[in-house]
Amino acid sequence: PEVVAGWRDRNPAVQQWARWKVAAIIHGWNPNTWPAEVSDAVRHGAPASGPLGPLGSAGPLDSAGPLGSAALVDFEVFAQWAVSSQLEALGSELSTRAASLYLDLPIGVSAASYDVWDRPDLFAAGISVGAPPDRFFPTGQSWGLAPFIPSVSSADGHRYFRECLEQHMAVSGLLRLDHVMGLHRLFWVPEGGEPTEGTYVSYPAEELWAVVAATSAALNCGVVGEDLGTVPDEVRHSMHEVGALGLFIGQDEVRSPLRLARPVPEKSVASLNTHDLETFANWYLSSHEQPLGEVGEARNHLCAELALSAADVVMISEQDLWLDNRRINIPGQVGGTLWRERSQGSLEVLEHSEEGAQARELLSVLRAWRTTTRGDFPDHSAGWLDDADIDSLHNGTHARLANRFGLHPSSVDGLLG
Template identity: 35%
Template sequence: SQDHRKRRTGWQAPSFVEIAGDKPDLKTIESAELAGRRHLSLRLPATNLARRRRLPLGYHRFQMECRGGAFDSLLIAAPRRAFDVPGKAWGVFLPLYSLVSRESWGAGDFSDLEKLVEWTTAEGGTVVSTLPLMASFFNHPLEISPYMPASRLFWNELYVDPRKAPEYMECPAARTLVHSNFFERDVAALRSLPQVDHRRVMALKRPVLEAMAQWLLKTKSERTTAFLDYVADHPRLSDYARFRAAAERQQAPWPAWPQRLRSGKLKPGDYDPADETYHQYAQWLAEEQLQQLSAKRDGRAGLYLDFPLGVHPYSYDVWRNPERFALQASTGAPPDSLFTKGQNWGFPPPHPGVMRRQGYAYFIASLRHQFRHTRWIRIDHVMGLHRLFWIPEDRPASEGVYVHYPAEELYAILCLESHRTKTVVVGENLGTVPPEVTRAMGERGLKPMYVLQYEAQPDPKKCLRAAPANAVASLNTHDMPPFAAFWEGSDLRDLQEIGLLDRKEAAEQLQKRQSVRKALQEFLPGKPPRRASAEPAGAIMQRCQEWLASSRAKMVLVNLEDLWLETAPQNVPGTNLERPNWQRKARYSLEEFRTMAGVANVLRSIRRLRSPRRANLRAK
């Protein structure tokens, strides 16, 4: 029934808005002739909508009948600007896989994230930021980059904590497995590694989850009913679970499957039903644990999640709807001073024409998947709302071209979804940004990023421009060296070692970096040392953090690893084979760093400088 659909899915019966007058004032924006047919782009002024009824915010179908036939289109009624919050705030950043604790099984999980949220709240922070938490491939292929997900519609089960589910304590097989000698030995080995072995951690965790899933189905409890209801209410989940189960049966990515399977037509014999159940159950637990984490919003730090630009070419998303992607091209970047041959990021760009024809269904679903759990969200490569660099298949990046996207409509969707969930939207706008992107972000209320290591110049008087009042400010990002490496110049030596800089370029960059160091020391408040080398890295790091905290920036984000002067990066762009990206654990565990005096001192200073009382005093 309609009432049942509304209660279970949020669906509502369609409403109709009349157009005032028999001949509405349709204004021609542009026209073109294609294949012998004339195409018009028309604008319907808002004054033509019947005044007796305001068009509610949301997605509507616009239907028009004329001599040439009947036409319909998506109509987006959206706020002009994205959702915003008052005041100034601060938070912390750490990749979740890197956030290890004494209880984790070799990688951070949602329980560790919840503990970090609680600690950040106690320190006065507002958000906890991390890298994308989307689904990953652990076999056929192994792909651990959070920016190359197996789907933008599902979570990474690596982060599920089995012990948090009620059925863990009820399932003898799961508890027997976890307390066995070989399991405890393997967990100890994974905890001792300096890097996260994603595949081994998942291989250890999966049998526990599988045992719990089978136990749940046998018990026929209220939890069983809740699980089965969730699966019934989310048909896409079963489709995804069968895709993952079929991949495990085939032991190959989907382009290597038989034709029928490649075309999206799976039958029960194509996969193991137990594998299907496992993937359904893992996603249910991930959703449940994230919901528990994000539901307690009042007075508690919220999540600041990351929306990746693309999806793996072997992903569920591409397999299920290949027409949504330009499969004969890859997304990337044109040549620049660092990557002289350009960059090929390896994932197919979304097809702008199909996006529009399908009413942006995939884009909306991908956003909603994250928006319902996050208080802030970062849109990776926000320029992609306007244009993407397409590289033809089997051609070098230097032969790519920019393809434009319907930015106005994509911004409208972002603004609408952000208001529906009260989520602040941040655009990753680093690098060479076209003026129209900066202008559109300002008009639509997307927060820009301000990164001190990127902004710093060698002129002491103009070393740093003021952080914009609406910006998210930080010392660095996950794609940059930590502050201590930046300060010491060890990142430049690393780039020379892997061949991204030659000896001459490295020497020039190091000389410039030394000038930047001196300029920073003179520019920042406080008395600079007589010799630039005399100031410890920890002292200048704290001065930089305090300068950001005292700025007008909307949000200050603290990379926790900077607080103990980490020098190893989490990711070095362009080094998929040369460096162990997306694997390094934090040097200190959650239990260790939350008791470190140096960490507490910096955060206490940031809290004081970000406080409303301090801001009011500066305003007076």
């Protein structure tokens, strides 16, 4: 109890948030429908008369009042402390293993969220953030997220945006900024309207990027910008200026049998897909051509292609490790099983069971290529080219050798390449 109480004292805003959470559980998740006395109780606390919870209470509440007993509020404080503590511990543990916790900062929050209730002046009412039609989503998107008003944010030094970054960067080694173009402009869609009815609203990009750069440096956290879809050149220029990595999506770059249409660039995070796209199994099995037949073999070779690249980071999702064909998320949709599907396998299965053997083998191959200097072969593997061949390839005048001689995925002694 003392540890939680001390953490609460260092994070005083959590008490009001906990009251809000309890009110939402009791009175419904849309605070716009709450009676006035409920909102007043959340913002100011209620008269005391009920029993205190096991952790004490910084703001006494009436046990029979609009927020129930103080114990309910104390429990929500405890839950938030537990999440924060576990994330901090996980980030610290990963750093000792030369790894990083990779978190994602959404482009906005629900119009019915605590943030909007707490700062109604900051967010645009009756507006949803979205995206116009592009090659990923031909009908456009409306995400049901409330955008903050750029002039209001700028007036207080972008305090809200800075606090969001600080909360994430304090525990992570790498932070992905969802829809990074939103630092420059956001596509506003009228509530209830179609994405085709939306329009772009400009944001103070230079100011926002300065906040990102300063917070990243202060907390020693790298930055990744989700720069897929319709992205102006100035966005990638700003990313380059602050050292932010971009994304490279393998599934979208395949133009012929397991051949990437272009080299994977430096300063990028390469992966088969993202949580907004189909899993590899879905994508491959629904395609008109399946050049390598079995889906696992196709996945392995495309992953190896990414691992051999100049990307700073190569990732594979746990869904693709298990060849799971369930969609985690479909942008623009809410409810149902989205974000609620359980993993098909546990960490214990991945590490020790026969069921996880193929996934372990793939991770071993990716690790071998990622820890090998580009142009060399991993330890304990024999190249098919002798020194004269290597010298000819490095110093000769050949052009597009792959197109001249053919380039095909292969596996030798368990090593993909």
